[in-house]
Amino acid sequence: MKKLLYLLLSAAMVSCGNVNEKTAEISTENVNGKDNIYEVNIRQYTQEGTFKAFEDNHLERLKEQNVDILWLMPIFPISEEGRKGTLGSYYAVKNYTEVNPEFGTLNDLQNLVNHAHKLGMKVILDWVANHTGKDNVWTKEHKDFYNLDSLGNPAIPEGTDWDDVADLNYDNPQMRKAMIEAMKFWLKNADIDGFRCDVAGMVPTDFWVECRKELETVKKPIFMLAEDDKPEIHKAFDASYNWKLHHVLNKIAQGKNTADSLAALILKEEKDFQKNDILMNFTSNHDENSWSKSEYDRMGDYVKSMAVLTYFLPGMPLCYSGQEAANRKALEFFEKDVIDFSNVPLKDFYAELNKTKHSHSALWNNDIKIISSNDNVFVFERQSKDEKILCIFNFNEGEKEVSLEGGKNIKVEGKGYKIMFE
Secondary structure, X not given: OOEEOOOOOOOOOOOOOOOXXXXXXXXXXXXXXXXXXXEEOHHHHOOOOOHHHHHHHHHHHHHHOOOOEEEEOOOXXXXXXXXXXXXXXXXXXXXXXXXXXXXXXXXXXXXXXXXXXXXXXXXEEEEOOOEEEOOOHHHHHOHHHXXXXXXOOEOOOOOOOOOOEEEEOOOOHHHHHHHHHHHHHHHHHHOOOEEEEOOHHHOOHHHHHHHHHHHOOOOOOOEEEEOOOOHHHHHOOOEEEOHHHHHHHHHHXXXXXXXXXXXXXXXXXXXXXXOOOEEEEOOOOHHHHHXXXXXXXXXXXXXXXXXXXXXHXXXXXXXXXXXXXXXXXXXXXXXXXXXXXXXXXXXXXXXXXXXXXXXXXXXXOOOOEEXXXXXXXXXXXXXXXXXXXXXXXXXXXOOEEEEEOXXXXXXXXXXXXXXXXX
């Protein structure tokens, strides 16, 4: 990444207050503004599709890529009743306290976690708390754990077409207790470092507050990531999805939005979220890749530019399996569909982005100063007591010249960017 010195007299920044109070005593020792996340799709990662094959062939490479947190997609047995496709959805869990035999054994998972820890990486598990598979062990032993349909059978989640899963009843305190105990199992038996929680906003927030407190009686600190974008979810979670940013970036790349929409979103998020809330920024993930196609289909020539933007905006950047290999296919969700890692042309690109995030204190906080969004060019500054970083992103086809205060002019190529460190 090209580094240029610059002189800049900054414009005043709009300051915003907080409207969301934490209700859980969240420890943030296990995560900070330096960290990045890498989502691991075990099924598609190797031909074998196992923990061991992933560990043996890719763990050291991801360490070289400067990855901090490994998020493993659900590792549990998959229900057979109502199964979609040949292999089914990872999110139709048959048993919360067992390992999917397709991936290996509990011992294999323990070895993977131990190895990751020795390399300085954390591991979080993808947790599905809103629903289970239709033949989960609870459906036979604890039917009262579920919301029931008119025939007295476990219902699918309201407002969805997820007909391979059964909706859990959070009005049942015994179900809540069983869910927390199942999560504790993995802290105790695999020494994981936290959870990414699927459709967390469909589960009552008060459950997550209670859950967080209980989990931290087993291991503290832990890292909790919510698949949700409501400010209130941060009452219990360290981080949440920046879905709105993702959609804005897609639309800008497609010529449907301009830099003004990005500036407006950032100012709104500053008002809605607390100063230390972490938003996860991304250009792809398992849902986007499988259902909305790869970032190359959605973002075209802006793929690298938007990836860089997710690192220099406030938040925690995510890289999904295969992005460093420039994977262009939408991975099958219910079938075997192996990622081609024979070449990883963007390994150094992501390694440098992660290294930059680690080494520049201006990127560790949530402060941002928007300089301009005129002419579809987004100019902003990140700052700490030690440094300033000026970021210029040109969302136009052709080159643009940006005039900065102090009489300095910077030319940025079409669909390109410049990052300048002081």
